[in-house]
Amino acid sequence: MIDRHRIDTAKPGLALGEPDKMMALGRAVIETEAAAVTALAARIDATFVTACRYMLACAGRIVVLGMGKSGHIGGKIAATLASTGSPAFFVHPGEASHGDLGMITAHDVVLALSNSGETEELLRLLPLLKRLGVPLISLTGKPRSTLARESDVHLDVSVPSEACPLGLAPTASTTATLAMGDALAIALLESRGFTAEDFARSHPAGALGRRLLLRVGEIMHRDERLPRVTLGTTLRASLEEMSRKGLGMTAIVDAEGRLAGIFTDGDLRRALDRGIDLHRTAIDAVLTRDCVTITAEALAVEALQLMEQLSINGLLVVDAHTRPVGALNMHDLLKAGVM
Structure with a gap:
């Protein structure tokens, strides 16, 4: 967590004439989040490989679940997976309980995101996912949480502290989760032999697509x-x-x-x-x-x-x-x- 004593903030916030304090706060946020991401490298182990193997063996789609800020991160992870050769989409857990669960089939793999591992909307889905028999991979900041224990594979994305001075707003934790999602996507990309030409086919309207596909x-x-x-x-x-x-x-x-x-x-x-x-x-x-x-x-x-x-x-x-x-x-x- 950022040292609030080191950065003297006046109520209700920094005055407009305190650029040095603003820059110090900005740098502290970057340093905190960078440290959180760096710590993930030591957690790329056999468990990470198991998660990758579940997704490589998936005959359907990788379904990403997450509420709140985790949901926003989940949407990005799903998009990255899909554009790098691993078909994926995001499902809102709240909507899943009201019909969208039908989007998940027995051929899919579920990737669930929750910093606490106790998100009610996700836990409510666990019995239904178990009944479907789909592999469940979770990314949480609490290895002993309910979601972590109930998962087939759990990836630890915990952080020592958030970059928010109040320790409340998800910052370092969402950054770490996003980085782990990217790590999964790129590991799968390499394993699938995904090429620049394959990437271009997923991005035909982009600059890379035009350069690699246009005749x-x-x-x-x-x-x-x-x-x-x-x-x-x-x-x-x-x-x-x-x-x-x-x-x-x-x-x-x-x-x-x-x-x-x-x-x-x-x-x-x-x-x-x-x-x-x-x-x-x-x-x-x-x-x-x-x-x-x-x-x-x-x-x-x-x-x-x-x-x-x-x-x-x-x-x-x-x-x-x-x-x-x-x-x-x-x-x-x-x-x-x-x-």
């Missing part, structure tokens, strides 16, 4: 939006095609539709510097033949890395026969959230 073919310009001219086309006509499609480049193809090269805004500037006649010059004379391409199956992030590495703003997408099937530029990657 070039999903964002490229294709069909009528693909700028393309054939060999022999005048430079002027090629520029008109570039202007219509608005990508700052065009693909040049041969009679069989295979890629012969690319012409970009940069190529145009260099051609103008040489005094090229836009009306009489064929695109063949100014195109870049050995251009870099990518496939539609490649990850969009690979396209970004390629463009950054070569300091270019766009890429043509080709099939297995080197026929252009699409095109994309930096703006497309930015719009897709890859950058």
Whole structure:
């Protein structure tokens, strides 16, 4: 518990002109909670392994229960488990007694959180959970509590004191419980062989999901939006095609539709510097033949890395026969959230 004598607080609280005391109190809270979490490391033992094995063997879902602040922590633990490969959801113990208990099946594992281990709403469920035959794992701050004794596995998340100067508000205890929940989730993640790609599939709308799942073919310009001219086309006509499609480049193809090269805004500037006649010059004379391409199956992030590495703003997408099937530029990657 924070030493209230060390931090002299006036009633009803710190005055606005006491920033040093405010900072001291803030630091003391962080130190208290850090010590509580550090102490958990020594409790990662065979009991922790048993809890993990119950959850790994679960054919259903991990059902997390908790009241009050423990309930808020339980919701976060359930979300972390679910997003790291261990299907889980949170059930409010009070609602469980009024119908939500039907959400728990005999194939599930229950993870119950209670600092006191005597939370009435949880204890009321114990006979029903026993009847279902589901494994019960509890996280409490009282190893001798009713919930701890009735559990198949008990994980001790007790703390010497709360960070609250009054010793009342759940602070260090909820932090310790959350840390133990994270420890379980990550241990399960490793045991399941859960990968970054698996994580991305659970977060398709997030930045990681876009970087690890989005393919070039999903964002490229294709069909009528693909700028393309054939060999022999005048430079002027090629520029008109570039202007219509608005990508700052065009693909040049041969009679069989295979890629012969690319012409970009940069190529145009260099051609103008040489005094090229836009009306009489064929695109063949100014195109870049050995251009870099990518496939539609490649990850969009690979396209970004390629463009950054070569300091270019766009890429043509080709099939297995080197026929252009699409095109994309930096703006497309930015719009897709890859950058």
